[in-house]
Amino acid sequence: MSESIVRDLFLGELRDDLILPYPFLDADAAEMLGMVRETVSRFAADHIDPAAIDQAHKIPAEVFEGLAEIGFYGQRIPEEFGGLDLNTSQYVRVSVELARIDGATAIMSGGHSTIGIKALLLYGSDEQKARYLPRLATGELKAAFALSEPDAGSDAQSLKCTAKLRDDGAYELSGEKLWITNGGFADLVTVFVRTPDHPRDDGRPSISCFLVEKSMGYVPGKEEDKLGIRGSSTVPLLFDKVVVPAENMVGKPGDGFRMALEILNSGRTGLAGNCLGASRFLLEEAARYTNERTQFGQPIARFPLIQEKLGRMAQDIHALECMVFLTTGLIDKVGMAPAVESALCKIFGTEVLWATVNDAVQCAGGNGFTTDYPFERMLRDARVNMIFEGTNEILRVMVATAGMAEPLKRVGEADTLSSEYGRKATGREAPDPLPVPEALQAESLALSMGVADLAQAAAKLAAEHGKAIRGEQLACAALADMTLATYAQAAVLSRAAAVVDAEGEEAAAQELLLAKGACRRLARRGREAAGRLRDHDNELLFKTAEAVSELGGLPGERP
Amino acid sequence: MNIVVCIKRVPATDSRIKIGADGTSIDPAQIEWIISPYDEFAVEAALQMKEAAGGGEVTILTLGPAESTKELRTCLAMGADKAVLLKDADASSRDATATAALLAEAIGDLNADLVLCGKQAIDRDQGQVGTLLAAKLGLPCVTEIRKLEITDGKANVERAGEDGTSETYNVALPAVLTCTKGLNEPRYASLKGIMMAKKKPIDERDVSAADGALQLASLELPPPRRDGRIVGEGVEAVPELVRLLREEAKVL
Ligand SMILES: Cc1cc2nc3c(=O)[nH]c(=O)nc-3n(C[C@H](O)[C@H](O)[C@H](O)COP(=O)(O)OP(=O)(O)OC[C@H]3O[C@@H](n4cnc5c(N)ncnc54)[C@H](O)[C@@H]3O)c2cc1C
Numbered sequence: 154m155s156e157s158i159v160r161d162l163f164l165g166e167l168r169d170d171l172i173l174p175y176p177f178l179d180a181d182a183a184e185m186l187g188m189v190r191e192t193v194s195r196f197a198a199d200h201i202d203p204a205a206i207d208q209a210h211k212i213p214a215e216v217f218e219g220l221a222e223i224g225f226y227g228q229r230i231p232e233e234f235g236g237l238d239l240n241t242s243q244y245v246r247v248s249v250e251l252a253r254i255d256g257a258t259a260i261m262s263g264g265h266s267t268i269g270i271k272a273l274l275l276y277g278s279d280e281q282k283a284r285y286l287p288r289l290a291t292g293e294l295k296a297a298f299a300l301s302e303p304d305a306g307s308d309a310q311s312l313k314c315t316a317k318l319r320d321d322g323a324y325e326l327s328g329e330k331l332w333i334t335n336g337g338f339a340d341l342v343t344v345f346v347r348t349p350d351h352p353r354d355d356g357r358p359s360i361s362c363f364l365v366e367k368s369m370g371y372v373p374g375k376e377e378d379k380l381g382i383r384g385s386s387t388v389p390l391l392f393d394k395v396v397v398p399a400e401n402m403v404g405k406p407g408d409g410f411r412m413a414l415e416i417l418n419s420g421r422t423g424l425a426g427n428c429l430g431a432s433r434f435l436l437e438e439a440a441r442y443t444n445e446r447t448q449f450g451q452p453i454a455r456f457p458l459i460q461e462k463l464g465r466m467a468q469d470i471h472a473l474e475c476m477v478f479l480t481t482g483l484i485d486k487v488g489m490a491p492a493v494e495s496a497l498c499k500i501f502g503t504e505v506l507w508a509t510v511n512d513a514v515q516c517a518g519g520n521g522f523t524t525d526y527p528f529e530r531m532l533r534d535a536r537v538n539m540i541f542e543g544t545n546e547i548l549r550v551m552v553a554t555a556g557m558a559e560p561l562k563r564v565g566e567a568d569t570l571s572s573e574y575g576r577k578a579t580g581r582e583a584p585d586p587l588p589v590p591e592a593l594q595a596e597s598l599a600l601s602m603g604v605a606d607l608a609q610a611a612a613k614l615a616a617e618h619g620k621a622i623r624g625e626q627l628a629c630a631a632l633a634d635m636t637l638a639t640y641a642q643a644a645v646l647s648r649a650a651a652v653v654d655a656e657g658e659e660a661a662a663q664e665l666l667l668a669k670g671a672c673r674r675l676a677r678r679g680r681e682a683a684g685r686l687r688d689h690d691n692e693l694l695f696k697t698a699e700a701v702s703e704l705g706g707l708p709g710e711r712p
Numbered sequence: 713m714n715i716v717v718c719i720k721r722v723p724a725t726d727s728r729i730k731i732g733a734d735g736t737s738i739d740p741a742q743i744e745w746i747i748s749p750y751d752e753f754a755v756e757a758a759l760q761m762k763e764a765a766g767g768g769e770v771t772i773l774t775l776g777p778a779e780s781t782k783e784l785r786t787c788l789a790m791g792a793d794k795a796v797l798l799k800d801a802d803a804s805s806r807d808a809t810a811t812a813a814l815l816a817e818a819i820g821d822l823n824a825d826l827v828l829c830g831k832q833a834i835d836r837d838q839g840q841v842g843t844l845l846a847a848k849l850g851l852p853c854v855t856e857i858r859k860l861e862i863t864d865g866k867a868n869v870e871r872a873g874e875d876g877t878s879e880t881y882n883v884a885l886p887a888v889l890t891c892t893k894g895l896n897e898p899r900y901a902s903l904k905g906i907m908m909a910k911k912k913p914i915d916e917r918d919v920s921a922a923d924g925a926l927q928l929a930s931l932e933l934p935p936p937r938r939d940g941r942i943v944g945e946g947v948e949a950v951p952e953l954v955r956l957l958r959e960e961a962k963v964l
Contacts, residue, residue: 185906188786191746192900224903237907247903 158483159493162639163556164563165577165608167584167601171489172643175475175651176482178242186246192223193250203255206384207530210376212258220262220292225251227290229266229274234286241491242481245426252430256534257384259427264334264385265289267423268542269296271416272343272362276404281364285341297339299330299390300413307547309345310358310410314392318350322399326365330390332541337376337386340367343403344392345413351406360409364401371395381533417542418492422484424542425477425495425502428535432470432509435531439463439513442520453516462512468671469505475644475671476501493555496548497637503538503545510535546626552636553629557622560608560615567612578612580605589646590653592665596672600642603679607635610686631685638679645671713768713862715758716824718815718845719751719787721780722835729933736928737804738835747783750830752898753891757860758828759791760896765862769793771822775814776803781914788909789901795912796822798919804835807924812844814919819849824886826867831856831890842890852887858894 161168178186200219206212220226228244230236239247244266252259270289273281288294305312314328326346336342341364348361365371374389404412440463443454453459477498483489510532514521521528539545560567560578567578576582583605586597610632614622622628649668653661700708723729723738724746730739747755758770772787772795774780784795798814800806806814819827827849832839839855846853859870859880866882869889873879883889901909943949943956958964 181910184782184785185910187782188789188901188906188909189903191786192903192906196900222902223900224905228903232907237903 428502
């Protein structure tokens with residue numbers, strides 16, 4: 154990890170140089186985004202019917218064509234190849250707009266721009282870029298990303314698809330890829346396969362990356378019948394001795410797995426942006442529904458238990474927005490290694506959306522459960538986000554493992570009060586609070602305490618478990634949740650400080666209200682996660698789970 | 713051909729309008745602003761003519777507050793070449809005569825072969841600026857056109873006449889035409905157009921004008937709509953419904 158807010162959180166430090174100032178778009182970029190938003194929402198109003206897409210299990214051709222016309226496929230492609238060269242902050246904001254409208258179309262777009270063309274963008278040769286990018290920018294070619302296989306999901310490195318080097322220098326690909334977004338219609342697929350003819354020096358499996366054109370002969374299988382995002386294409390791809398020329402290998406042979414991880418790491422803010430867009434839409438629909446629906450002689454929006462839902466949805470969504478845009482801003486401004494922060498955005502985004510859609514369905518009562526309203530479809534669409542692009546379990550372990558790297562190196566230092574780290578690790582010292590407006594002093598202090606708790610917990614776990622901490626998954630999850638809470642609080646405070654700076658406390662009243670509520674909620678969440686480290690019944694859980702596994706169901710059933 | 717299109721920044725049709733503290737203007741907070749929809753037909757017509765001719769220049773002109781650059785940029789993103797903003801913080805309180813005079817003065821420098829406007833701006837709905845502008849410029853004017861073709865330096869235009877008739881005119885250029893629905897389907901600004909619009913020029917000029925002859929005295933919201941009423945069900949309800957529509961609502 155290079156520059157990273159999270160690495161320092163684990164050491165008890167708050168990097169105000171990275172956290173402040175909040176990276177709002179400048180006036181030009183904001184104006185441009187306004188126009189993009191208008192184009193997307195007008196295009197969508199005229200052409201995208203999410204309920205019809207859901208029912209037909211298909212995005213109609215006119216949506217594909219219309220998106221091509223407005224230039225959607227070239228968002229991340231450099232201008233020299235006919236694209237728009239949007240940076241991450243802009244791209245994610247556009248994703249937010251599309252995801253407000255239709256989850257399936259948003260996933261299709263992400264399958265192309267976030268992961269499908271990424272290997273080519275990051276690692277392609279000039280010749281490969283010139284060959285494919287112009288047609289990918291116009292949408293003449295659509296892209297997909299194929300890593301997963303029947304026996305290699307979370308453990309992607311165990312993939313079995315194999316490329317054999319032929320005498321003529323070309324490769325022959327055989328095997329099966331599974332769950333490939335856009336696979337049913339894609340023209341160019343980034344495929345990761347084993348390349349035993351190029352063994353790695355370190356003895357790890359040699360995996361390489363190829364750009365495979367549809368015409369080279371792989372066969373897409375049957376469309377999956379899915380719970381949600383039913384309009385998106387998800388298929389297996391069968392490779393039966395598909396011949397791929399050597400010039401279609403991307404990057405160095407044997408380097409493919411690292412590339413795959415980096416592509417996924419760099420793209421997770423896009424998925425978080427999707428979740429933000431869908432959540433914002435749901436909040437607006439819930440606000441409208443609860444205003445219009447009267448029971449007991451008044452709009453249900455006036456009942457405290459409904460207000461609780463509207464309030465917490467707003468607070469969570471606000472925190473998510475701050476966190477996602479702080480992260481994309483850092484990616485663009487300081488080129489921060491985005492892996493861990495992006496993973497946090499993905500975890501938080503997917504879970505905020507899930508909680509939001511659950512609350513929105515509840516607000517709408519019976520109507521929430523029917524296809525006359527968008528809630529049930531959006532509930533189904535939301536679920537997959539916690540599964541793909543790295544399951545939230547895998548990502549929590551990844552966040553904790555990455556964060557623990559430094560504390561593990563500094564175990565010996567952790568209880569020497571003479572070092573600064575020692576004072577942080579023993580809980581003697583909390584980081585200086587972020588400089589924030591008067592009205593948020595208490596929240597800023599609470600953040601410092603949260604960071605101190607995290608550093609102390611990390612040091613303790615490092616001493617207790619050493620490198621084996623990775624296997625202590627529940628502790629890892631608690632650490633990840635503490636990290637998530639503190640990172641999100643920092644993002645919320647950063648934005649509030651910027652808004653108050655620009656507009657004054659009075660004009661920023663609403664921002665302060667949201668910020669205060671969001672920070673308190675997050676701080677509580679962080680304390681709750683810290684509590685799980687001390688006060689838990691994990692042994693009982695594990696024993697019970699073992700019994701379940703052994704007996705194949707509920708242990709000790711009685712008639 | 714040089715085409716000048718006059719547009720206006722107006723509140724989006726679904727905005728919740730609130731009256732400002734002065735009692736004569738709309739409170740701009742929380743309002744989404746758009747290009748008046750009839751003006752979009754004018755912009756689209758200009759772009760289509762330029763594309764068909766394979767050349768020429770489309771200039772967008774507006775009188776409005778500084779924020780109108782957003783609407784101008786949108787036109788540039790749709791494909792217009794340049795824009796002129798007559799910056800006037802009080803634009804919304806200018807009457808049609810003053811507005812037309814300021815626009816006419818700017819058009820004087822622009823060497824226009826054709827001036828296009830929307831038939832009316834959807835905020836005030838007065839529909840005067842186009843014709844007044846033509847009068848100021850001393851140009852012929854056809855209002856509410858729904859078809860437009862240029863041949864041999866003349867505009868052939870069609871508008872709806874009385875009782876569903878269609879009127880077709882041949883107008884010598886330069887001329888002022890005001891556009892209405894049916895003329896075309898305005899395009900979306902493409903993402904690429906939006907990026908390119910960054911590099912196109914907006915000429916911002918400060919303007920001022922004496923108060924016009926008309927002064928808006930007050931602005932009031934319509935009375936809140938009454939709740940719907942269910943008169944009855946099925947055919948039996950029809951006579952009562954008709955009676956109510958005639959006697960209470962007075963729409964029959
Ligand atoms: C709609 C859809 C679209 C997709 N699109 C693509 C695509 O375009 N390209 C592509 O390559 N893949 C794609 N995927 C595949 C997706 O990335 C995988 O489904 C995901 O990585 C999980 O793998 P799996 O399904 O094999 O689940 P598994 O890995 O079997 O996981 C099952 C459960 O076990 C948990 N688990 C697994 N290992 C561990 C561990 N070590 N510790 C704790 N818990 C663990 C997981 O978190 C999960 O809860 C898509 C999937 C779906 C559903």
